[in-house]
Amino acid sequence: MNKNKIENTTAIPKTEDEEFDKARAGYEALLQGFQSIQLGTANQAGVPEASYSPSVADEEGNFYVHVSELATHTSNLRDSSRASVLIIEDESTAANLFARKRVAYQCSALLIERHSKKWNSVVDKFEEKFGKIIGFLKTMEDFHLFKLIPKSGRLVLGFGQAYDLCGAGMKDLSHVGAGSGNKGIQGHRKEAKK
Amino acid sequence: MNKNKIENTTAIPKTEDEEFDKARAGYEALLQGFQSIQLGTANQAGVPEASYSPSVADEEGNFYVHVSELATHTSNLRDSSRASVLIIEDESTAANLFARKRVAYQCSALLIERHSKKWNSVVDKFEEKFGKIIGFLKTMEDFHLFKLIPKSGRLVLGFGQAYDLCGAGMKDLSHVGAGSGNKGIQGHRKEAKK
Numbered sequence: 001m002n003k004n005k006i007e008n009t010t011a012i013p014k015t016e017d018e019e020f021d022k023a024r025a026g027y028e029a030l031l032q033g034f035q036s037i038q039l040g041t042a043n044q045a046g047v048p049e050a051s052y053s054p055s056v057a058d059e060e061g062n063f064y065v066h067v068s069e070l071a072t073h074t075s076n077l078r079d080s081s082r083a084s085v086l087i088i089e090d091e092s093t094a095a096n097l098f099a100r101k102r103v104a105y106q107c108s109a110l111l112i113e114r115h116s117k118k119w120n121s122v123v124d125k126f127e128e129k130f131g132k133i134i135g136f137l138k139t140m141e142d143f144h145l146f147k148l149i150p151k152s153g154r155l156v157l158g159f160g161q162a163y164d165l166c167g168a169g170m171k172d173l174s175h176v177g178a179g180s181g182n183k184g185i186q187g188h189r190k191e192a193k194k
Numbered sequence: 195m196n197k198n199k200i201e202n203t204t205a206i207p208k209t210e211d212e213e214f215d216k217a218r219a220g221y222e223a224l225l226q227g228f229q230s231i232q233l234g235t236a237n238q239a240g241v242p243e244a245s246y247s248p249s250v251a252d253e254e255g256n257f258y259v260h261v262s263e264l265a266t267h268t269s270n271l272r273d274s275s276r277a278s279v280l281i282i283e284d285e286s287t288a289a290n291l292f293a294r295k296r297v298a299y300q301c302s303a304l305l306i307e308r309h310s311k312k313w314n315s316v317v318d319k320f321e322e323k324f325g326k327i328i329g330f331l332k333t334m335e336d337f338h339l340f341k342l343i344p345k346s347g348r349l350v351l352g353f354g355q356a357y358d359l360c361g362a363g364m365k366d367l368s369h370v371g372a373g374s375g376n377k378g379i380q381g382h383r384k385e386a387k388k
Contacts, residue, residue: 029341034285034326035285035291036285036294038232038242038244038280039234039244040233040234040242040244040245040278041234042236042241043240044239044240044248046238046239046240047236047276047300048234048242048243048270048274048276048278049234049278049371050233050234050277050278050280050298051234051241051278051298052232052280052294054291067294070381070382076242076286076355082239082240082241082242083226083242083244084234084241084243084244086244086245086246088246090286090287091203091229091284092232092284092287093284097229097230097248098248098324098327100230100246102246104243104244130292133380134291139384139385140382140384140385141383141384141385141386142381142383143382150311174363187264187336188262188264188334188336188337189334189336190333190334190335191333191335192335
């Protein structure tokens with residue numbers, strides 16, 4: 001089970017059930033803890049943009065961002081209807097800088113119509129989470145609300161602790177490359193000696 | 195000078211010189227403090243990927259990442275020769291979640307030939323910064339070293355404290371939208387009352 005591991009900084013679970021229970025707990029902690037998300041977007045010419053935004057999630061595992069036309073990610077979301085979402089533990093508290101705990105999703109992006117019932121309910125969630133600044137930002141008409149809907153995901157909780165995510169709410173975990181045969185350590189290839 | 199400001203969490207500088215000195219100090223602190231960078235990349239079809247990587251910088255303001263073929267960003271860097279680089283303060287220590295201090299660059303990406311003189315010198319920098327894990331990773335032939343060369347940049351140190359970056363080493367700062375006329379607060383547009 002642990003043949004793909006380079007290094008382990010935590011106790012080794014005894015069974016696969018225990019391993020997956022632990023992974024689900026780590027996943028849940030990432031999702032409970034975040035205030036903002038990292039975004040990867042691209043324009044129509046494929047020029048990428050790394051950015052971030054405060055965000056709220058709903059019970060189905062979708063994310064929402066309320067973003068300004070002044071930021072490149074907003075036109076990218078509108079024009080491409082796509083985003084990559086990354087939730088990652090802070091650098092300063094990461095146990096290992098080379099295996100920061102994180103979850104990334106490939107998402108479709110959907111503009112929520114201003115002042116619609118959905119817009120009002122999500123903006124209320126933002127206000128609950130972030131307070132009075134939302135009362136100000138929601139009155140700015142250059143801000144737009146997007147729903148980011150995960151289509152696939154990848155969870156990394158440490159070396160050799162990578163999981164593919166799928167299913168409703170991205171709640172089903174499976175080992176990355178499960179059943180793909182005997183690759184090297186964690187799938188990496190050692191250089192031949194010269 | 196401060197007409198674009200929504201809110202200020204620090205002392206207001208008295209002159210434009212003082213403001214830019216302070217901004218340069220904030221910029222320097224971001225660049226001195228980072229261990230890893232956020233990456234925005236995209237594949238040939240424009241599908242974006244948000245990721246991260248430990249990184250070192252050189253004295254000319256270029257960044258280097260040593261990344262595995264197992265990660266999507268590696269084929270994206272190779273195929274598109276482009277990256278967006280984001281260095282951002284940790285969420286937990288940000289004074290304001292809606293204005294996390296950050297600098298983002300649009301970069302070209304260049305593969306450094308394995309075992310070339312340049313490759314050896316940069317891998318040595320990685321080893322100095324990150325220690326023995328690099329001694330292991332550098333022997334993995336699925337890992338590749340890329341130089342990320344900034345072409346333009348944007349520095350954000352707070353509300354109304356956004357600067358465009360250009361010039362050698364991205365060291366020249368100017369106000370975002372300087373001289374673009376009388377927009378609203380920080381360029382945002384207040385919704386008309388109904």
